[in-house]
Amino acid sequence: MAHNTDVKADASAPPVTRILAEFVAMHPSRGWSDDVDAEARRTFQNWLGCAIGAARHPTAEAALAAVAELEPPPQATVLGRSERVDIANAAFVNGVMSHTFDFDDTHLKTIIHPAGPVASAALAVAERAGSSGRELVDAVVLGIDVACRVGNAIYPEHYDRGWHITGSTGMLGAAAACARLLRLSKEQTVMALGIAASQPIGVREQFGTMTKPFHPGAAARAGLMSALLARHGYTASMRALEAPRGLMQTYSTKCAWNEIDDALGRRFEISFNTYKPFACGIVIHPSIDGCSQLAAAHRLTADDIERIDLVVHPLVLELTGKRSPRTGLEAKFSVYHACAAGILFGRAGEAEFADALVTRPDVMALRDRVHATIDPAIDEAAADVTIACRDGRRLHLRVEHALGSLERPMSNADLARKFHGLVDPILGDARASALIEACGDLGAAADVRVLTSLARA
């Protein structure tokens, strides 16, 4: 992850977004000369004529045929809810939700979160088509391969420049997955990827707002629509990704073309996918992991513990050094809260960062007994944890790679525990268990709708 610090950034820009927004919201109606107003009507009339004139053109027919596939709207499941919407909107909303907690998955070579755009688009198309589970799994593997290979070719320059790489490669993965599920020909698939290449989503400035999870959702939708358009004969450049004014050279100065077909069909990028065990920034995962492991191994309760000492990389306190968080969001930036939660609850999922929990007296009391020291010599991936017990024991663990890293992947049991933590509050424990089973058997399912019907509220 060598980053290019040369990418220029001007932090002194005026508040352009606000200036334009205030102008749009506040400028008086017809607050301009008659000439301007006349030009507006001429512009409108000219636009209207151009649009009507093309109403029977093959371009219009293809666009309308793709749009017609979205009707009638109750087509696909919104996960965890009772609403059903058209497949494009299902892909969008499911993609948004899957990244809302920033708790999903990471292709560590590119920090792409690949399932958000790819699985969200694929499941919607598969549900509508009644695809088999095998077809869905195939589409997810291939779609993730496409997004991550493009990511490999442009990372890190593209990310450093400001793109949220999950959304700016995800529409290609989503298009690929949907093309596969719709059984598009090679030629149509070129077009699907080509149309998607005009729709990269997301800049990093949005981090911390709802528009961050918007990115995988919008990418899922864009990829899905690209595949539908291609199915109906809509055309794009056959070199939309690689041409001099194609996507990759337009949005990245690094284009390592060899990454596209290096061991293509032999090495699959999904093999490098990882899953977050803790619903917070990855930098404090080793500390949480160490605390949880010691507490579990020695069956510690809060009362057993005198003091917890962490030795960590300087970044940990720089990013997550908040001593006294008051809300769940603040707690995600507190190594103290996170470690206390790991010990008390044996996990640090989204629920353990709830507002109410952060201010619970027992949580606050244990949090205050956590102490952290920095050591520049310790690796970012590591943490050194010592728990001093009231009975005089000193328990020590050095975590070299946290749970959830490629070196120490989450086990299926870990993933099931995480799944229950997320799904039980929404659909109940029994449905969560049934869904885990359905995912495990997905490759054998005759129709993915057995799964989507379980995933609806």
Next chain:
Amino acid sequence: MAHNTDVKADASAPPVTRILAEFVAMHPSRGWSDDVDAEARRTFQNWLGCAIGAARHPTAEAALAAVAELEPPPQATVLGRSERVDIANAAFVNGVMSHTFDFDDTHLKTIIHPAGPVASAALAVAERAGSSGRELVDAVVLGIDVACRVGNAIYPEHYDRGWHITGSTGMLGAAAACARLLRLSKEQTVMALGIAASQPIGVREQFGTMTKPFHPGAAARAGLMSALLARHGYTASMRALEAPRGLMQTYSTKCAWNEIDDALGRRFEISFNTYKPFACGIVIHPSIDGCSQLAAAHRLTADDIERIDLVVHPLVLELTGKRSPRTGLEAKFSVYHACAAGILFGRAGEAEFADALVTRPDVMALRDRVHATIDPAIDEAAADVTIACRDGRRLHLRVEHALGSLERPMSNADLARKFHGLVDPILGDARASALIEACGDLGAAADVRVLTSLARA
């Protein structure tokens, strides 16, 4: 229009789009190890849990509320057709159609085609809301101002790098227009622009394919959805445009911030909008204009004409030197056909580039009498036309600025003639006339649906 030739371009890139498409379309089902397949199911299950877990989060509620505004779908007119679709799809399809002939409008300072994204989004929202014509005109003026001001700040670097600036600024104009029509507050409008800032559309490699007109359509849709999301409390960065990792610095190295508020509210960019009189590349407009003017002034028929001599800038023959076009598309790259059509029909709209017309004997015969000579000293905007008549007259005209330029704007009569050429074949002459009248009176219309009902087939 000084362009930066330093923007790097690697024309030797391998056929990445095709390589990936063939892999997606052809790789055998489950053509990988058991480990890869297991990882796919783990990826899917982890994604599913994250999505379900967020099903009641405010982010999901806001996204769903925006999507719910698209139901039930018969909401807005597809221009020139009988279908009615939801407002997002209407914005999309109308935006695609308006740019299909590449015959719409041009903000010459940035070569943005501003009405495509802005008017397409605005009309759909206005129709659904039953807005007044005044509100629609206001929204179009303000939306175009936003898109073109951002364009002014980043042009030409951004365009030279490969972005199709119509789609990559158009979503901001569309968001602004829709925010205005939906009467969003200042704060909500900041969010609408912010959400739109994550969705730039379009790269220039798509020119010559259906994905070029896709760009204004997709930008219209993206802007409209951004406004709907903002209306329902969806959040984005308040500095999404200008921050170091915001849109403008991410996709352009030129960011002339002063362009954003230079005479804001006093100078309106729509004043610099121009309309194409001829349905072909702008480089041959001076020649067509000269021929048409001479033929009209002297009431020439083909039989009167011995020979036509053009003296033109070298680019004219480089780009449009096709001597014997066989199709309408080829004819758009033939200054010979275009001038013959201008003389024979008094216009060179989309109909004059129809396949059947290009091979009509009288058109071909006149075309063969057109001769062009290059002169590097002549301006790109100019052409020198001499017509030698059979009766011995030599008629000469030097065009310094063609019809449709800022210096010689199309008159309202010119625009009406263009409108009839486009609309009569689709909706008939009477409806076209009624629409022209409705556009002229737009500012006074109590409800824009008087106009949309006329625009439906």
